[in-house]
Amino acid sequence: MWSLQNLLFIICIALKCVTCEAGVIHVTGYVGREVNVSCSYDEGYESYEKYLCKNDCGDSDVLITTSNSSKNKHRIHDDKTSRIFTTTISDLHSVDAGKYWCGVTRNGKDIYTEVELKLVPDSCCDTVTKVQSYEGYSESVSCPYESQYQNSLKYICRGNQPSTCLQQALITSDTKQNGRFRLDDDKVSGTFTVTINSLTQNDSGSYLCGVQRNSDVDVFSAVELEVKEWCCVKSTTINGTAGYPLTLQCLYPRQYRHNSQFLCKGEHRNNCTKMAVSQRRFTLQDNATSSSFMMKITALEADDAGTYWCGTDSQWRVGNYTKIELSVFLQHTSTVTPGTTVGTRIPDAALYVVYTVPVALLLMCVLVIVYKYRCLKAGDTTSKHTPKTKSSKEVMGATGSRVSLRERILIELCVYNTLHYK
Structure with missing residues (x-):
């Protein structure tokens, strides 16, 4: 028992x-x-x-x-x-x-x-996905997960500490949109995507994609985002004359030769207006051998002055586009540059004074010389000190000596008076 x-x-x-x-x-x-x-x-x-x-x-x-x-x-x-x-x-x-x-x-x-x-350990992960982007761009981060977590909560946070990730989540699949962050969950492919708009360099750093599990720790994947400074743009300055043709050249990397080419106008690339090549004045011609394309303007206008951006990469990757500053000159007018208005140049009145006043003085001098010379000669021929019977002979006989000296003196006196004439 x-x-x-x-x-x-x-x-x-x-x-x-x-x-x-x-x-x-x-x-x-x-x-x-x-x-x-x-x-x-x-x-x-x-x-x-x-x-x-x-x-x-x-x-x-x-x-x-x-x-x-x-x-x-x-x-x-x-x-x-x-x-x-x-x-x-x-x-x-x-x-x-x-x-x-x-x-x-x-x-x-x-x-x-x-x-x-x-x-x-409160860290993650053995594998890290690296993503590079630039200031002002939008970038998407893809986070894969297993099929059994289709209906689980998804989220993303900064840092690499899984223990506090959910509490510090930037966005979750429950909210889907939070300021610059948007979360889209593709349950068919088993991937949720987080898009960050208007990137700044402060967005650089480590991120964790998380999938919540109620019975155990959440599942994570790590992402390292690097946001580079938007710089190093190829820039050029071009001058043109209104009414004349002009050609703008845009270089692009060879790997983008099959991309759509564009030319837009605006002070900033984010709000520039694309120039329609269908306009009669604009013609686009590609030159794949030199990795460039030409935008020809048949007749330049004053309003064409400004800032242009051209390239083949719609994502605005640094180095894949060109910034052009175009100034337009008008005939007999001032230069048209971005931010200035067209103004007609007024001729300088001093130029007329310099060239017209000496001609008038010279003409007046000649007239005075001729007038005084005639007056002096007329007065001389009727002088009472000259005998009338000898006047003709003296004049005719003295042309080589006495009369010529006298006339010379009178002319010099006339010139002196003319130069000092007021």
């Missing part, structure tokens, strides 16, 4: 162990963080004391009880409505991993639930 009782006892113990193994609660925590161990109990035990213990669960193995809810790095809380008590273990270290027991005190043998605690 004794042997039969022993056999029944052994069978009961064995059944209890099988039940325990089938009902083991698996919990995973992060080293250096805290973890919650939650255990449920049956109705009727709401007022009973609950506790958490390790190893053989002797008196020295009890870590915390509901009658003393805080001790060392353990805290316990009993939610009697849901009939679940939860123990929080903080500042986890490798020695904290192992087997625990959730216990409910009662008369006779207590009720136990086995807990297996596993610890993992």
Whole structure:
């Protein structure tokens, strides 16, 4: 009879162990963080004391009880409505991993639930996807997941600490749009995509894509985003004359030779207006051998002055486009440059003074010389000191000496008077 009782006892113990193994609660925590161990109990035990213990669960193995809810790095809380008590273990270290027991005190043998605690490093991951982009661009980050998580919560956070990722999530699949961030979940392909608009260099850094798992730690994949400064643009300055043809040359990398070519006008590339090549004045001609294309303008206009952008990469990758500053000159007018207005140049009045005044003075001088010369000669021929009978002979006979000297003196006097004439 004794042997039969022993056999029944052994069978009961064995059944209890099988039940325990089938009902083991698996919990995973992060080293250096805290973890919650939650255990449920049956109705009727709401007022009973609950506790958490390790190893053989002797008196020295009890870590915390509901009658003393805080001790060392353990805290316990009993939610009697849901009939679940939860123990929080903080500042986890490798020695904290192992087997625990959730216990409910009662008369006779207590009720136990086995807990297996596993610890993992609070970092991720062995593989990191690197993404490069530039300031002002939009960039999408792809995060794959397994098919069993189609309906699970997805999210993304900054940093590489899985323990706090969900609490610090930038966006989740529940919200889908949050400022510059948008989340799209493609359940067919098993990938959710996070798009970040208007990138800045401050967006550079580590990111974690997370998929929530209620029974274990969440699943993560790591992304390293580098946002480069938008710089190093090939820039050129071109001058043209209104009414004349002009050719703009745009170079592009050879790998983009099959892309669509474009030319747009505007102070900034983000708001420039594409120039329609269908306009009669604009003609586009590609030269694949030199990795460039030409935009020909048949008749340049004043309004064509401004800033242009051309290239073959619609994503505006640095170095794959050219910035052109175009100035337009008008005939007999001022230069037209971006931000200035056209104004007609007024001739300088001083130019007319310099060239017209000397001509008038010279003409006046000649007239005065001729007039005074005639007056002096007329007065000389009627002088009362010259005898009338000899006048003709003296004049005619003295042309080589006395009369010529006299006329010379009169002319010099006339010139002197003319130069000092007011």
